[in-house]
Amino acid sequence: MDDVLLSVSDFVALTNQTLEFAYPTVSLVGEVSEYKVIQGKWVSFKLKDEGAVVSCFGSVFQLRTPVQDGMKIVVVSQPRLNQKGYFTLNIRSLKPVGEGSIKKGFELLKAKLAAEGLFAAERKRALPRTPQHVAVITSTESAAYADFSRIINERWGGLQVEVAHTQVQGDPAADQIIRAINYFNGQETLPEVLVIIRGGGSAEDLATFNDEPLARAIASSRIPTLVGVGHEIDHSLADMVADVRAATPTHAAETLVPDRQEIVRATRTQVESVGNIVLRAIEQQRLRTKEALDGALRRTDEHIDRINERVRGLRLILAELDPHQVLRRGYALLRGSTKVGGQLQIETATQILTTEVKDVKSK
Amino acid sequence: MSKVNKTVQEKMVELNGLVSWFQGEEFSLEAAVEKFETAEKLAAEIEHDLQKLKNDITVVKQRFDREVA
Numbered sequence: 001m002d003d004v005l006l007s008v009s010d011f012v013a014l015t016n017q018t019l020e021f022a023y024p025t026v027s028l029v030g031e032v033s034e035y036k037v038i039q040g041k042w043v044s045f046k047l048k049d050e051g052a053v054v055s056c057f058g059s060v061f062q063l064r065t066p067v068q069d070g071m072k073i074v075v076v077s078q079p080r081l082n083q084k085g086y087f088t089l090n091i092r093s094l095k096p097v098g099e100g101s102i103k104k105g106f107e108l109l110k111a112k113l114a115a116e117g118l119f120a121a122e123r124k125r126a127l128p129r130t131p132q133h134v135a136v137i138t139s140t141e142s143a144a145y146a147d148f149s150r151i152i153n154e155r156w157g158g159l160q161v162e163v164a165h166t167q168v169q170g171d172p173a174a175d176q177i178i179r180a181i182n183y184f185n186g187q188e189t190l191p192e193v194l195v196i197i198r199g200g201g202s203a204e205d206l207a208t209f210n211d212e213p214l215a216r217a218i219a220s221s222r223i224p225t226l227v228g229v230g231h232e233i234d235h236s237l238a239d240m241v242a243d244v245r246a247a248t249p250t251h252a253a254e255t256l257v258p259d260r261q262e263i264v265r266a267t268r269t270q271v272e273s274v275g276n277i278v279l280r281a282i283e284q285q286r287l288r289t290k291e292a293l294d295g296a297l298r299r300t301d302e303h304i305d306r307i308n309e310r311v312r313g314l315r316l317i318l319a320e321l322d323p324h325q326v327l328r329r330g331y332a333l334l335r336g337s338t339k340v341g342g343q344l345q346i347e348t349a350t351q352i353l354t355t356e357v358k359d360v361k362s363k
Numbered sequence: 364m365s366k367v368n369k370t371v372q373e374k375m376v377e378l379n380g381l382v383s384w385f386q387g388e389e390f391s392l393e394a395a396v397e398k399f400e401t402a403e404k405l406a407a408e409i410e411h412d413l414q415k416l417k418n419d420i421t422v423v424k425q426r427f428d429r430e431v432a
Contacts, residue, residue, distance in 0.1 A: 158371065161421070267410060
């Protein structure tokens with residue numbers, strides 16, 4: 001190349017051709033510094049380690065997680081020499097690596113989504129108690145899906161379940177899940193619940209569910225969402241924006257459908273309870289009838305007592321009027337003629353005497 | 364949608380309605396016996412239906428590893 005004279009522009013173009021051939025993409029890990037957002041559209045920062053530093057440049061829309069100085073990230077990029085002679089890495093994608101940076105990215109995005117109200121309780125929609133048509137997004141090859149299917153089959157029946165198979169970890173997973181969410185939300189007849197499940201894993205495995213576009217897709221789903229990712233202690237942004245969070249895929253199945261045995265028990269209890277209501281009503285009616293009869297009997301007795309009392313009074317009066325009673329008190333009854341010479345019969349209590357009238361005087 | 368399952372739900376709604384009647388102001392002993400028999404029959408049917416229902420699980424053919432057409 002010693003004898004080839006290039007213009008500066010040709011040199012830049014040739015260098016970029018060479019870079020493109022040698023490094024179509026290059027993944028670098030390093031620490032972010034001098035992070036800047038330009039005009040709300042572009043981002044630039046330095047990626048450094050102990051021995052070197054490179055400039056990175058990209059679009060805000062390529063960031064699936066917020067970035068901050070000090071975070072350790074992997075940048076998938078294309079090296080370029082720009083027209084001003086500066087070497088930069090054009091960002092294709094980036095993600096935090098290492099526990100501290102993943103956590104930092106999570107906290108930044110969580111704060112951002114919380115500020116937009118995406119976790120607000122008033123946004124949460126209730127799931128139907130007994131859905132009939134549900135959609136599930138998961139890896140159909142996972143143990144989590146096998147557990148989920150087994151439990152819904154044990155617990156409930158008559159469900160129409162449509163399952164979308166996607167990756168649930170790794171770089172393509174978030175976009176695949178978003179496509180599946182859009183697929184179900186675009187159906188003419190919407191499922192009643194959209195379930196997203198994934199079993200436990202490392203923080204990096206579960207990082208898919210802390211992806212900003214995925215969190216936004218779940219939050220904007222027309223279908224109410226139920227998300228069960230990882231174990232009980234794992235909290236992802238996906239389950240925070242979901243209408244209902246399940247601690248695990250198993251818990252998601254238990255949340256989705258009631259237990260038919262519980263329904264049977266509850267139904268029996270309902271019937272027993274109304275049976276008891278009927279028995280109580282019968283007992284109350286019996287008591288009311290008994291009380292009414294007792295009252296009627298009591299009133300009849302009282303009436304009879306009153307009649308007996310009157311009879312006793314009349315008998316006393318009658319006894320007072322009895323002539324024999326008068327005779328026993330020493331009086332006598334006279335019968336016969338009261339003319340001189342006439343005969344009179346005198347009746348005392350113990351005797352009847354016959355006598356003659358000898359004299360009659362007026363009083 | 365599952366017609367059978369919907370019927371179970373309808374039966375459950377009907378049973379709940381009957382239970383509410385028993386607990387409500389309209390309760391009368393004269394009508395209670397017939398309604399109780401209906402509730403008992405419904406409960407037995409719900410139990411029977413629930414035990415025999417199966418889920419219909421299908422994996423959709425759509426692939427999501429590329430943009431949905």
